[in-house]
Amino acid sequence: MTTPGHYRTAVAIVGGATAGAEAAEKLSAAGALCAVFEQNDRPYGKVEDGLPRWHENLRLKEYAAIDAKLDRAGVHFIPRTGIGHELGFGELVDGWGFDLVLLANGAWRDRPLPVLNADTYVNRGLIYQNPFIYWFNHYEEPGYNGPSYAIADGTILVGGGLASIDVAKVVQLELVARALWARGIRQDLLEMETEGISETLAKHGLAWLDLGLKGCTLYYRRRIEDMPLAEAPANATAAQLEKVGTVRRRILEKAQSKFLFDVEPLWTPVGLLTHGDQLDGLRFARTRLDETGRAVGVAGEIRNVQAPVVISSIGSIPQPIEGLPMDGELLRLEDLDLGAVVGFNNVFGCGNVVTGKGNLVASRRHSAQVAARLIERLESLAGAGDSNGRLTEVERRIAERQKAVGYDGSYAAWAARVSPPTREP
Numbered sequence: 001m002t003t004p005g006h007y008r009t010a011v012a013i014v015g016g017a018t019a020g021a022e023a024a025e026k027l028s029a030a031g032a033l034c035a036v037f038e039q040n041d042r043p044y045g046k047v048e049d050g051l052p053r054w055h056e057n058l059r060l061k062e063y064a065a066i067d068a069k070l071d072r073a074g075v076h077f078i079p080r081t082g083i084g085h086e087l088g089f090g091e092l093v094d095g096w097g098f099d100l101v102l103l104a105n106g107a108w109r110d111r112p113l114p115v116l117n118a119d120t121y122v123n124r125g126l127i128y129q130n131p132f133i134y135w136f137n138h139y140e141e142p143g144y145n146g147p148s149y150a151i152a153d154g155t156i157l158v159g160g161g162l163a164s165i166d167v168a169k170v171v172q173l174e175l176v177a178r179a180l181w182a183r184g185i186r187q188d189l190l191e192m193e194t195e196g197i198s199e200t201l202a203k204h205g206l207a208w209l210d211l212g213l214k215g216c217t218l219y220y221r222r223r224i225e226d227m228p229l230a231e232a233p234a235n236a237t238a239a240q241l242e243k244v245g246t247v248r249r250r251i252l253e254k255a256q257s258k259f260l261f262d263v264e265p266l267w268t269p270v271g272l273l274t275h276g277d278q279l280d281g282l283r284f285a286r287t288r289l290d291e292t293g294r295a296v297g298v299a300g301e302i303r304n305v306q307a308p309v310v311i312s313s314i315g316s317i318p319q320p321i322e323g324l325p326m327d328g329e330l331l332r333l334e335d336l337d338l339g340a341v342v343g344f345n346n347v348f349g350c351g352n353v354v355t356g357k358g359n360l361v362a363s364r365r366h367s368a369q370v371a372a373r374l375i376e377r378l379e380s381l382a383g384a385g386d387s388n389g390r391l392t393e394v395e396r397r398i399a400e401r402q403k404a405v406g407y408d409g410s411y412a413a414w415a416a417r418v419s420p421p422t423r424e425p
């Protein structure tokens with residue numbers, strides 16, 4: 001830890017992953033004391049628990065980048081400290097003496113499936129994407145005790161974005177791996193993700209039809225050309241939109257030909273099929289696009305689809321934190337570029353918690369942009385320095401909390417201590 005009294009400003013960062021680590025690096029390089037509060041043991045966020053585990057190289061690269069940004073002078077990592085849980089948001093903003101609070105806590109709440117009473121059936125036929133991918137990424141670790149899901153043939157999936165394609169891939173890969181295992185064949189799942197299902201089966205002298213599987217089906221409320229699998233430029237012309245539509249179709253076709261899942265466009269879920277206390281499938285209404293491009297229902301065209309499991313993958317939104325203003329699903333902001341939160345002059349947001357969607361590059365870029373603007377603010381606040389011992393008190397509180405969670409101040413030692421046990425072969 002730096003000599004007490006060395007800093008002139010202090011920033012609390014909530015979340016230590018891609019966006020939080022980027023901001024910590026930039027703000028500490030500008031001389032601010034950065035306290036990074038992370039709810040988990042490890043700071044890798046969606047890189048570890050959101051991206052399916054076949055992205056092995058990307059994950060290792062991102063882990064190393066996050067580690068390097070957190071393990072540096074001026075950055076104080078505080079694990080096992082969820083804001084709104086172990087430490088209240090009000091206490092963080094008003095109680096510790098920080099100049100600024102920067103939210104980098106991502107989007108960890110699944111957007112609720114918009115069908116009346118759907119959430120009554122969570123884990124009774126209905127699964128949401130975030131816990132599902134968490135399970136997929138971790139269930140092979142020895143001692144794993146998180147959520148547990150049985151993979152079922154005939155699963156239906158509601159979605160349409162890139163994440164929902166990943167969910168469809170997980171279901172298909174798991175189904176095939178299990179079908180092969182039932183035939184005495186042990187198939188590495190990550191290898192199958194690289195090769196594709198048909199090629200893998202051919203290697204074993206089999207074809208998809210031999211397995212007798214139905215596979216999983218993705219339902220999307222718009223057309224395939226509208227799937228958010230590739231971004232259209234802002235104010236796109238009709239020709240540009242047509243081109244993006246073709247790219248989207250190609251991306252989907254490639255994924256389907258490799259992983260053999262079905263897609264049903266232009267259907268939206270409108271009701272639940274239930275049996276006792278179990279969800280048994282969904283009722284879909286046919287849609288069409290109106291003249292403004294909105295999906296609207298086609299009167300009288302309804303389809304009931306029985307399914308052992310329904311997975312909803314329709315987007316992730318920030319988890320509400322008590323005391324933090326929200327506008328419906330999103331943070332209430334007065335300036336998106338700066339991530340300034342309405343009602344505070346010292347609370348900002350960056351990365352997924354603001355953008356709601358996006359990717360690693362977008363999260364990092366937004367965080368760097370917010371950090372650059374905050375550095376200007378910190379310069380104007382630096383005058384007072386630590387004349388009243390405020391920053392020394394912040395450092396004392398950080399050390400106290402780190403001690404309480406068993407973190408001895410060495411990031412590298414902590415990282416080694418909390419890395420998960422290696423997977424069973």
Ligand SMILES: Cc1cc2nc3c(=O)[nH]c(=O)nc-3n(C[C@H](O)[C@H](O)[C@H](O)COP(=O)(O)OP(=O)(O)OC[C@H]3O[C@@H](n4cnc5c(N)ncnc54)[C@H](O)[C@@H]3O)c2cc1C
Nearest residue numbers: 015017018019039045046050082083105106351352359360
């Ligand atoms: C299925 C799926 C596939 C994806 N594939 C790709 C891909 O191939 N390429 C790509 O670039 N992007 C991909 N993404 C998107 C990418 O993972 C995210 O955009 C990015 O990781 C978000 O980074 P972030 O730092 O903003 O948020 P997060 O990674 O979510 O980090 C938020 C951090 O804050 C912590 N936190 C949350 N709440 C609190 C709290 N109350 N107190 C303290 N800490 C808290 C969390 O534990 C976490 O560490 C994918 C996402 C999903 C879901």
